[in-house]
Amino acid sequence: MSRLPCLALSLVLAACAAPPPPGGASEARLDRLEAEVASLATDMDTLLPPLARMAYADAQVQAAAKAVAARREAPPLALPAPQLLKAPVAPQAEVAPQAKKAPSGPGTKVLRARVGMHPGRTRLVLDLDGPMAHEEVLDEAEGVLLVTLPSAQGWAGPTQREAPQGAHIERYAATTGPSGTQVAIELRNNTKLLRTEALRPKKNRPHRLVFDFAEP
Numbered sequence: 001m002s003r004l005p006c007l008a009l010s011l012v013l014a015a016c017a018a019p020p021p022p023g024g025a026s027e028a029r030l031d032r033l034e035a036e037v038a039s040l041a042t043d044m045d046t047l048l049p050p051l052a053r054m055a056y057a058d059a060q061v062q063a064a065a066k067a068v069a070a071r072r073e074a075p076p077l078a079l080p081a082p083q084l085l086k087a088p089v090a091p092q093a094e095v096a097p098q099a100k101k102a103p104s105g106p107g108t109k110v111l112r113a114r115v116g117m118h119p120g121r122t123r124l125v126l127d128l129d130g131p132m133a134h135e136e137v138l139d140e141a142e143g144v145l146l147v148t149l150p151s152a153q154g155w156a157g158p159t160q161r162e163a164p165q166g167a168h169i170e171r172y173a174a175t176t177g178p179s180g181t182q183v184a185i186e187l188r189n190n191t192k193l194l195r196t197e198a199l200r201p202k203k204n205r206p207h208r209l210v211f212d213f214a215e216p
Contacts, residue, residue: 117166132207134198147183155174172186198210
């Protein structure tokens with residue numbers, strides 16, 4: 001695009017450099033050259049603004065092309081890692097701590113059972129290795145006294161025994177289980193339970209549970 005003015009100027013210079021024709025033809029030639037120069041000047045005035053705009057546009061295009069090339073060569077921007085959303089945690093019900101059970105100590109036990117005959121009565125003595133509560137139930141129809149020792153966890157002596165001749169009881173039999181120890185005492189005819197007494201240790205005697213039987 002910039003070559004057009006240069007080409008017109010070259011043509012004018014070439015016409016001027018040519019040898020002038022003889023006679024009055026030289027003036028006519030000069031008039032023609034002046035007219036051509038004036039026409040060229042008019043053309044230049046017409047062409048220069050568009051050429052300038054085209055040159056400016058070409059410069060803008062070159063600058064945009066360089067910017068695009070620079071962006072292509074630039075390293076890609078690192079994108080932030082996506083944040084993982086935590087799933088909502090369901091609230092857990094508070095559990096009250098369980099109370100620890102106190103360790104249970106060794107249960108008391110019956111050391112032995114003794115049957116003694118006294119004037120007018122018979123005594124059954126249970127020797128114990130510690131104090132213990134007891135329950136007693138009399139079944140008069142069956143003639144059996146049932147004694148329950150809830151805390152007694154053992155029976156050291158014979159679990160059953162026949163009573164001597166003439167005693168007011170026939171025999172006794174003991175059983176031990178999870179609910180403690182039970183002693184079944186079979187009574188002779190018309191025998192009644194006179195009294196029951198828990199005795200504390202005395203001298204060399206341990207805790208004792210005493211049952212007295214007699215006829216009414």
